[in-house]
Amino acid sequence: MSTMIKLEHINKNFGDLHVLKDVNLEVTEGEKLVIIGPSGSGKSTTVRCMNFLETPTSGTVTIDGEVMDKKNCRRIVREKMSMVFQQFNLYPHMTVLKNLTLAPMKLHHKTKEEAEELAYHYLDVVGLREKADVYPPALSGGQQQRIAIARALCCQTPIILFDEPTSALDPETIQEVLDVMIRLAHEKNITMVVVTHEMGFARQVADQVVFMEDGRIIEEGTPEHFFTAPDSPRVKEFLGKIIR
Amino acid sequence: MSGLFSAYSWSKVWGARAGFLMGLGNTVLTAVFGILLALVLGLVFGLMGTSNKRILKAVNRVYVEFIQNTPVLLQLCFIYYALAFSGHSIGIIPAGITALGIYTGAYMSEVFRAGIQSIPKGQFEAARSQGFTYFEEMYYIILPQTMKIILPPMVNQVVNLIKNTSCLYIIGGSDLISITYSFVTGEKTGGAYGPAYILCGAVFFVICYPLSKLASTWELRLKRREAATVKTAAAKAA
Numbered sequence: 001m002s003t004m005i006k007l008e009h010i011n012k013n014f015g016d017l018h019v020l021k022d023v024n025l026e027v028t029e030g031e032k033l034v035i036i037g038p039s040g041s042g043k044s045t046t047v048r049c050m051n052f053l054e055t056p057t058s059g060t061v062t063i064d065g066e067v068m069d070k071k072n073c074r075r076i077v078r079e080k081m082s083m084v085f086q087q088f089n090l091y092p093h094m095t096v097l098k099n100l101t102l103a104p105m106k107l108h109h110k111t112k113e114e115a116e117e118l119a120y121h122y123l124d125v126v127g128l129r130e131k132a133d134v135y136p137p138a139l140s141g142g143q144q145q146r147i148a149i150a151r152a153l154c155c156q157t158p159i160i161l162f163d164e165p166t167s168a169l170d171p172e173t174i175q176e177v178l179d180v181m182i183r184l185a186h187e188k189n190i191t192m193v194v195v196t197h198e199m200g201f202a203r204q205v206a207d208q209v210v211f212m213e214d215g216r217i218i219e220e221g222t223p224e225h226f227f228t229a230p231d232s233p234r235v236k237e238f239l240g241k242i243i244r
Numbered sequence: 245m246s247g248l249f250s251a252y253s254w255s256k257v258w259g260a261r262a263g264f265l266m267g268l269g270n271t272v273l274t275a276v277f278g279i280l281l282a283l284v285l286g287l288v289f290g291l292m293g294t295s296n297k298r299i300l301k302a303v304n305r306v307y308v309e310f311i312q313n314t315p316v317l318l319q320l321c322f323i324y325y326a327l328a329f330s331g332h333s334i335g336i337i338p339a340g341i342t343a344l345g346i347y348t349g350a351y352m353s354e355v356f357r358a359g360i361q362s363i364p365k366g367q368f369e370a371a372r373s374q375g376f377t378y379f380e381e382m383y384y385i386i387l388p389q390t391m392k393i394i395l396p397p398m399v400n401q402v403v404n405l406i407k408n409t410s411c412l413y414i415i416g417g418s419d420l421i422s423i424t425y426s427f428v429t430g431e432k433t434g435g436a437y438g439p440a441y442i443l444c445g446a447v448f449f450v451i452c453y454p455l456s457k458l459a460s461t462w463e464l465r466l467k468r469r470e471a472a473t474v475k476t477a478a479a480k481a482a
Contacts, residue, residue: 053369078375089370093389102384103374155374 001028002064004080004159004191005050010059012045012215019045020056021215027208029158032185032192034202034223037212038238043195046212047161050193051081064158078107082152086164088144090136096123096147097132100154108155115154122150126180142173146180153184160184162194174198181205199242203227211235253436257443260427267423268447274340274419275406281345282352282405289349290356291382304353311350317411319343324415340412340419348405355401359394360386392466399459403452420444 005027012020020042027033035043048054049061052073061068063076091099100119104110110118123129126146136144145165152160165181166174178201185192185205196202202209203223210220211232219232230236257264293304311319320343327334334342363386371381410421424444428437 051373053372074372074375074377076375077373081373081375083370083373085366085370085373087364087366089364089366091367091370091385091389093392103376106380106384107375161373 004029004064006062008060010049010056013057019215030188030191031207032205033208034206035195035210041212042215043212044163047163047193047195051077080157081159082155082157083161084148084152084165086168088148090144090148092137095133095135100151103155118154122153126150141169142176145177149180159191164195249438254439256436257439263423267420270418271409271420274337274409277341278344278405279402282348285349286352286356289353293357294360308350308353311347316347317414319347320411336415336417344405344408348401351401355394355397359390363389396459396463399455403455406452
């Protein structure tokens with residue numbers, strides 16, 4: 001298996017704030033990586049560095065063998081990566097169908113027919129085919145997030161990044177989104193990086209779990225190792241608080 | 245002055261209708277091209293104003309502050325006379341189009357800048373996360389959302405530009421205001437002040453009022469829709 005994402009010595013400063021401190025991480029093709037940790041630990045910034053929504057202050061990001069810089073990042077992102085956000089970020093002025101077909105048509109050279117076929121296929125995957133002609137603001141949070149996942153899938157990129165995809169949802173709709181993500185995790189060739197507080201999800205789908213605190217990776221390992229016998233006392237404490 | 249609104253003075257105005265129509269034509273011509281120029285400048289400089297490149301932001305500020313803080317009459321005279329006396333006269337109407345376009349463009353660019361900045365950050369990030377280039381991102385995702393918001397203030401600037409065509413008078417234009425003025429002060433046509441100015445004002449009103457009305461109606465509709473969205477969202481959350 002080849003390396004899809006490689007972060008080497010990533011540092012990120014926001015002004016005086018040093019939010020990432022020498023982060024090193026490797027994700028292989030098809031791997032499901034879950035990043036956990038307290039808020040403010042740099043989890044989100046780490047995934048946002050992967051697609052250059054944040055430019056690292058220093059260090060290198062390598063995607064599928066290519067080192068990213070400010071010039072090539074949009075192309076690499078277009079070819080390799082999609083992202084699902086905490087706040088969904090669907091385009092409110094377009095119908096669900098247009099949200100799903102825009103990038104495939106404008107960026108991936110699909111015809112309207114091909115793009116729509118793809119869109120309906122993934123709408124079926126997330127179970128929302130009947131919402132194709134609706135505008136996003138008319139949907140519930142859970143539905144919007146499922147549409148956002150479908151939008152990411154429509155680009156058929158090998159990597160999908162999830163930045164706290166269930167954190168803005170009310171408890172009842174979290175599961176419908178997680179179900180979609182769990183189903184997605186069965187796809188062998190999709191590389192997933194998920195920042196989440198959903199430990200059940202992490203345990204169920206992760207190949208590798210990374211715990212971050214204060215801008216550093218404190219511990220990484222398989223979910224078995226992580227949830228049964230973590231090395232660091234800090235991880236034990238965190239898991240003790242979050243899993244009751 | 246007994247004949248201020250007499251049938252005789254109205255008939256005098258009627259007799260000069262060809263001149264008034266020509267003036268109206270020049271006003272409309274200046275306004276239409278001036279608006280186009282203002283929109284282009286507004287968009288370009290508005291985008292500069294939202295850029296994260298310091299130099300582009302600086303160019304935006306210099307343009308906006310310089311133009312907004314000097315009189316439009318000065319800008320018009322400068323463009324017309326400075327060019328004319330250096331042997332590059334571009335003519336009265338082109339000078340008017342250029343000056344009014346540049347002047348209104350400064351206000352328009354602030355309208356665009358504020359509109360773009362009011363779009364949630366997540367929209368820009370979503371576009372970037374899909375790999376859209378800057379211009380694609382603006383064209384497909386940001387500007388369509390911006391246009392909806394900025395339509396009312398934009399139309400207000402259009403109305404201002406239409407009224408400001410009266411500045412052409414200072415460089416000897418033959419727009420509606422200048423024609424009206426030379427009509428009422430003319431040796432042969434003199435007098436008939438009342439009807440002439442009423443007619444002139446009525447024409448401006450007929451052009452500008454529907455535009456203003458359109459802007460305020462649109463604004464109201466947006467507010468209602470927003471309220472409706474908030475309501476449904478609240479109902480869903482409840």
